[in-house]
Amino acid sequence: MDALLQSIVNGFVIGWIYVLVALGLTIVFSIMRIVQFAHGEIYMLGAFIVYYLSVVLGINVFIAFVIAAIVLGLVGIALERFFFRRFRGQVESSIIVAVGLILLLQTIVVVSFGSQDKWIPSVVTEIITVGNIRLPWERASAVLIGIILTLALFLFIQKTKSGQAMVAVAQDLEGAALQGINVDRISALSMAIGCALAAVAGALMGAIFTVSPSMGGFAMANGIAVIILGGLGSVAGAVIGGLILGFIAGIVPLYASTHVASIVGFVLIILILIIRPRGLLGRD
Amino acid sequence: MKSDRILRYLAPILLFILLPLFLQGNQYYLHIFIICGINVILASSLRAITTTGQVSLGHGGFMCIGAYTSAVLTMKFGFPVYGAFFMGGLVAIAVAAAIAYPITRVKTVYFAMLTLFLGIVIMLIALEWRDMTGGSYGILDIPPLGTISIPGLFTIDFSTKFPHCYFILFLALLILLFLYRIERSYLGMTLKSIAQDEFLAASIGTNVANFKAIIFCVGCFCAGLAGSFYAHYNSVLTPGTFDIFSSIYIIVHVIVGGGKKFSGAIIGALVLTVVPEIFRVVKEFQPFVFVGVLFLVIFFLPEGLAGLPERVRAEIKRISKGRAQNNA
Numbered sequence: 046m047d048a049l050l051q052s053i054v055n056g057f058v059i060g061w062i063y064v065l066v067a068l069g070l071t072i073v074f075s076i077m078r079i080v081q082f083a084h085g086e087i088y089m090l091g092a093f094i095v096y097y098l099s100v101v102l103g104i105n106v107f108i109a110f111v112i113a114a115i116v117l118g119l120v121g122i123a124l125e126r127f128f129f130r131r132f133r134g135q136v137e138s139s140i141i142v143a144v145g146l147i148l149l150l151q152t153i154v155v156v157s158f159g160s161q162d163k164w165i166p167s168v169v170t171e172i173i174t175v176g177n178i179r180l181p182w183e184r185a186s187a188v189l190i191g192i193i194l195t196l197a198l199f200l201f202i203q204k205t206k207s208g209q210a211m212v213a214v215a216q217d218l219e220g221a222a223l224q225g226i227n228v229d230r231i232s233a234l235s236m237a238i239g240c241a242l243a244a245v246a247g248a249l250m251g252a253i254f255t256v257s258p259s260m261g262g263f264a265m266a267n268g269i270a271v272i273i274l275g276g277l278g279s280v281a282g283a284v285i286g287g288l289i290l291g292f293i294a295g296i297v298p299l300y301a302s303t304h305v306a307s308i309v310g311f312v313l314i315i316l317i318l319i320i321r322p323r324g325l326l327g328r329d
Numbered sequence: 330m331k332s333d334r335i336l337r338y339l340a341p342i343l344l345f346i347l348l349p350l351f352l353q354g355n356q357y358y359l360h361i362f363i364i365c366g367i368n369v370i371l372a373s374s375l376r377a378i379t380t381t382g383q384v385s386l387g388h389g390g391f392m393c394i395g396a397y398t399s400a401v402l403t404m405k406f407g408f409p410v411y412g413a414f415f416m417g418g419l420v421a422i423a424v425a426a427a428i429a430y431p432i433t434r435v436k437t438v439y440f441a442m443l444t445l446f447l448g449i450v451i452m453l454i455a456l457e458w459r460d461m462t463g464g465s466y467g468i469l470d471i472p473p474l475g476t477i478s479i480p481g482l483f484t485i486d487f488s489t490k491f492p493h494c495y496f497i498l499f500l501a502l503l504i505l506l507f508l509y510r511i512e513r514s515y516l517g518m519t520l521k522s523i524a525q526d527e528f529l530a531a532s533i534g535t536n537v538a539n540f541k542a543i544i545f546c547v548g549c550f551c552a553g554l555a556g557s558f559y560a561h562y563n564s565v566l567t568p569g570t571f572d573i574f575s576s577i578y579i580i581v582h583v584i585v586g587g588g589k590k591f592s593g594a595i596i597g598a599l600v601l602t603v604v605p606e607i608f609r610v611v612k613e614f615q616p617f618v619f620v621g622v623l624f625l626v627i628f629f630l631p632e633g634l635a636g637l638p639e640r641v642r643a644e645i646k647r648i649s650k651g652r653a654q655n656n657a
Binding site for chain 2 (some may be wrong): 080082093132136137138140141142145151155156202236238262265266268269272277302304305307310311312314315318319322
């Protein structure tokens, strides 16, 4: 029983990181109508920037997180302007651009850092213990950061003019443009937010596990799995989908290996898609 | 006109038949020739699937099924090599047929994602089914293709790379001919009509899901055969070969070559296999070459590499026209 509870707690932690990856993907999809396959590499870059700033330069980890989010937010704006803007809504072409970016970013990181795994040392080493369940502060803060960022994003979309403009563009691009919304600006904003969230997610994952140039591929697959499960373009769906996949990733390894957990997750999504092609909370 | 056309098809085929003779001295060149053959089969069969407007991101998964089926059947169940070779294709088509109906009913983006996950699941099963596949250690010492001999005429012994070149060339030509016949048949026309307007095609009585499923199975069969060949050629199989990127590279070959034309997938697979190898000297910077080709094509040649001659011809016409106007 304790093992099960412990796994649920672990799943919750992984789940919130998946949610952060998926939120970026789903926002970019709803605004730009493309699946941004290079999202996993932004996640990987986030982890490497935090590694570089905190381990090599010795800057405080929390400041490193903020810097990583800002830097990759700006990278997101540049990517939108020079790579993705002209391929808005084109699934095939955007795949090619993303594959190019994946190879480019991975190679740059391998050339400059080498391909070995890296560790970001823990800043806080205390462990919260409730009964027999142990939750390191590091992981608890990952959940906390995840929840805060998700709520912040939710409030941003609901309460600000830019957020409402994003909703408008997601619903009807031409209609929004006719109302005087600068669609290109909103696209850039969506990429900036998406990349910043991915950077934080990657850094959190890097702090809990390890940092490696190839960490992006699996994150990308899981992020896409989450948004497909929850429904493309749905923020609430991304949260629910992320937590479901997180629980699967946490609980199934109790009884079988981690690969089986991935198989269960992906097969579940394939089945759900076949029964309900628009995902759990997706609009058609 | 007719002889001109025959020449256009026969000249490249003749070139590829003669090419291994010139490369014979260098094992590395022969290896690239063989990998080119495999990639051409994969890209062309994936292109056949995309003619209905569906992008499959799990094609490498079906290659994986073919490869493991063929290897396991020969090594664990004592199948003759060529029997197992063919079974690789058959098992791939069986898996494809089992899932084709549900997955060809969803929309384009979802189809791409479903097939992506399918590819990952197949790879993970290869990783996890240790009794059969050896897990992450893979399968070693897979027997090569058996000796083909016609008494009194010739014997082909597949112990070196050289005969493999002709085997893959023969297999690739056979599959290309097969796919070309499909493309130019009634079936091919129907598939194109589905790509243009699914609802219109359905309204005149085309069973859209049925046709999509058929071509999906055909494509996966070819990928399975390519996988079988790869297993016996390489003699080592590890699940890592069939990761997400193996599938994504195949679709990259198709799109960079130009998915609209039959020759596009072939050109894409050849160029994107050979060009990075030429730049092998730059070592870890090698992916930049691949990336460079990708970006050049996607930004400047929307029709893909196969559209290059037409583009050049149009440019020349435009320039000469401009000159004529200037003179006038």
